[in-house]
Amino acid sequence: MESIVIGVIGADVHAVGNRIIEYTLEREGYNVVNVGVLSTQEDFINAAIEANANIILVSSLYGHGEIDCRGMREKCIESGLKDVILYVGGNIVVGKQDFKEVEKRFKAMGFDRVFPPGTPIESVLHLIREDMMKNV
Amino acid sequence: MSNYLLVDIGSTYTKLTAVDLNKCDIVGSSRHFTTVDTDVRRGYEKAFMLLAEKTNITEYEKIYACSSAAGGLKMAAIGLVEELTVEAAKRVCLGAGGKVSLVYSHYLTQKDAESIRDGAIDIILLAGGTDGGNQECVIHNAAMLGKIGIQIPVVYAGNRSCQDQIQTIFKEYKIRGWICDNVMPRLNVLNIESARQVIQTIFMNNITAAKGIKKIEEEIDGGVLPTPYAVLKAAELLSRGYLHEAGLGDIIVIDIGGATTDFYSICSGMPKQANVLVHGLEEPFAKRTVEGDLGMRYSAAGVLKNLSEEQIKLYREKGIDLRQEANYRNANIDFLPKNEREEYIDSVLARLCADIATSRHVGIFSTVYTPLGVMYYQTGKDLSDVKFIIGTGGVIIYDRRAYDILKTTLRTPQKPMELRPRNPDFLLDYDYLTSAMGLLSMYHPEVALKIMKKRIKKIERAYYES
Numbered sequence: 292m293e294s295i296v297i298g299v300i301g302a303d304v305h306a307v308g309n310r311i312i313e314y315t316l317e318r319e320g321y322n323v324v325n326v327g328v329l330s331t332q333e334d335f336i337n338a339a340i341e342a343n344a345n346i347i348l349v350s351s352l353y354g355h356g357e358i359d360c361r362g363m364r365e366k367c368i369e370s371g372l373k374d375v376i377l378y379v380g381g382n383i384v385v386g387k388q389d390f391k392e393v394e395k396r397f398k399a400m401g402f403d404r405v406f407p408p409g410t411p412i413e414s415v416l417h418l419i420r421e422d423m424m425k426n427v
Numbered sequence: 428m429s430n431y432l433l434v435d436i437g438s439t440y441t442k443l444t445a446v447d448l449n450k451c452d453i454v455g456s457s458r459h460f461t462t463v464d465t466d467v468r469r470g471y472e473k474a475f476m477l478l479a480e481k482t483n484i485t486e487y488e489k490i491y492a493c494s495s496a497a498g499g500l501k502m503a504a505i506g507l508v509e510e511l512t513v514e515a516a517k518r519v520c521l522g523a524g525g526k527v528s529l530v531y532s533h534y535l536t537q538k539d540a541e542s543i544r545d546g547a548i549d550i551i552l553l554a555g556g557t558d559g560g561n562q563e564c565v566i567h568n569a570a571m572l573g574k575i576g577i578q579i580p581v582v583y584a585g586n587r588s589c590q591d592q593i594q595t596i597f598k599e600y601k602i603r604g605w606i607c608d609n610v611m612p613r614l615n616v617l618n619i620e621s622a623r624q625v626i627q628t629i630f631m632n633n634i635t636a637a638k639g640i641k642k643i644e645e646e647i648d649g650g651v652l653p654t655p656y657a658v659l660k661a662a663e664l665l666s667r668g669y670l671h672e673a674g675l676g677d678i679i680v681i682d683i684g685g686a687t688t689d690f691y692s693i694c695s696g697m698p699k700q701a702n703v704l705v706h707g708l709e710e711p712f713a714k715r716t717v718e719g720d721l722g723m724r725y726s727a728a729g730v731l732k733n734l735s736e737e738q739i740k741l742y743r744e745k746g747i748d749l750r751q752e753a754n755y756r757n758a759n760i761d762f763l764p765k766n767e768r769e770e771y772i773d774s775v776l777a778r779l780c781a782d783i784a785t786s787r788h789v790g791i792f793s794t795v796y797t798p799l800g801v802m803y804y805q806t807g808k809d810l811s812d813v814k815f816i817i818g819t820g821g822v823i824i825y826d827r828r829a830y831d832i833l834k835t836t837l838r839t840p841q842k843p844m845e846l847r848p849r850n851p852d853f854l855l856d857y858d859y860l861t862s863a864m865g866l867l868s869m870y871h872p873e874v875a876l877k878i879m880k881k882r883i884k885k886i887e888r889a890y891y892e893s
Contacts, residue, residue: 292559294559294560302795302796302797302798302802303797303798304797304799304802322559324557324613324614326614327704328704329704329706329795329797329802329804333510337508337510337511338511338614340507340508340561341507341508341511341512341555341556341557341560341561341611341614342556342557342559342560342561342614343556343559343560343561343562344560353797353798
C-alpha cells in the first residue's frame, strides 16, 4: 500500500488542517500515517522508515517552519531515506515574504515541493499521485 | 479436597505455597535451595516434605509451577527503528516475563548475529516494519540469522506483509521459527498478546528442558510459566479486581532481588492535566520493566555504576564506603547481614535500586514553548495518582526499613520532570505470595484475589533511622 507520513512540525499545535489533510488523503486510498502536532523531524523520519512511506508531508502554520525544517533532508539521507519525497506547506516563514524566494530557500534545503499559505490539499492531489508513481 | 500447591522455582530458592480453595486462604508455605545443577526435583521434594510436616497435607488436587531458575528467560529483541519496533519488541519480551539481554536495531551484521548465537539467548524476537511497511530490513535480518546457522527459536512478529518470505527463509535455513502478529501493526500501536503467547509456549516446551526444569513437569499440572509473568498477572488481577470482587485500582509492584530489580505498574498512565501531549509508543496497561544492573548481590556493582563520584562521596561522609560494600556483596552472593550496620547498608543499596528503577520506569515531562503558551510532552506513563505501592521479594519483605525503601519511589524536587507517585499507601507482600497467586489466578482468579487482599498488608509504621 502506498504510504504517506503527515504531521505538524516543531512547537506548533495547529491540529485542524492536519486532520483535514489526513481525512482527504485517506479518502484517496493512501495509507496515511499521521504523527500529529508538536512533531520533531525524527518523528516524521522514524514513521517513514517503519511504514515504508514514499512521501513525507510537513505542515507548519506558526511561522517558525524554516527553523524547524532545517537539516531534515540530511537526516533523511542519514536514515536511509534518500529517495523519500519531501513536501512542506502552510505559513512556513515569518511574515509576508515573496513566495518565489521562500520556495527557492526550501528547495535549497532539500524539499521537493513547497506550497504557499492557503493551498487546499485537494489542489495538490494530482502532484501526490504523480510522485507516488515516480517512487514505486 | 480442594488444596492447591503453587511452586516458584527461583534462582536461589524453591518456594512452595499451599492454598485451601474453600477457606480462600494459605494453609502453609516452605522453601528450600533450588537444585538446578543436579535435579530440580530434589529441592522441590525437600520443600514438599517441609510443607507436609507443617500442614499434614501430602495430596493436592492440582500443582502449578513457575520458574526463573538458571537465568530465567533470556531474550534478544530485534527491530527496525529504536524508538518504534525495537521498543515494541522489548516490551513484548518484558511482558512475557523475559529478560532482554541483547537489543538490535536496523540491519544485523554478521557479527551481531554471531553474538546472538554465542550469547546464551533462549528466544529471539524478530520485529520490524508496520503492517504494509518496511520489508527489506526484517528479511535481511532473518536471512542473516539463517546464514550463521542459528539454532535458537526465532519468533517473527514484524510486518505482516512479508510473513511468507520469512517462512521461506525459516524453511531454507532450517530455523526453528514461529510466526505471529506484528508487535507494532500501525505506528505507535503496541500489540503484545500474540507474540507473548508464542514466547510462553516455547518457554514451556523447549526452554525448561534445556534448563533442567523439565523434569519437574512430571510432578505438576500444566507447563512451567516464567515467574515474572506470574507476578505481572497477580498484579493485574489485584489492580483490576474480578467480577464483584473489587480491585485496588492503580498500583505499582516493586521486586528487588539479588540480580535484578523488577518494576510493575498497573494503570493507564494517561496525562492528568490538559496541556499535555502524549509522545511515543503506546504504553501497556500492565507494564513491566526489569533492570539487570540493579540488584543486591550479583548486580551490586552495577548499582555503583549509576552513581556519580559526588554521590559516593556523600555516603563516605556518613561513614559508608559504598564501593567496598557493593564489591564485597558482589563477590559474596550468599552474604546475609549479621548486624545492625550491615542491615542498614543493605537497605541503602535497596533504596538506590528502588530509586533508579523508578526513574527508568516512570514517564517524563519535557516542556515546549508554543505560541499558545507552555505545553508538555509526556513520554511514558504518568504514575502520579497511583494509590498503592507494593513491595515484594526477600530484600524488602525481611527488611525492617521496607517503608523507607519504598518511599524512594515518590516524587522528589530533585527529579521534577519524572512523573513519580505523589501520595500512595505502602503495602507489603508479607507472605511472598505474588508469584503463587499469579499462578492461581489463571484457574481461580476470585480466590487468588481474596487471598491477596487479605494477606498483602499496609506497612503501618516507618522505621526511623537514628
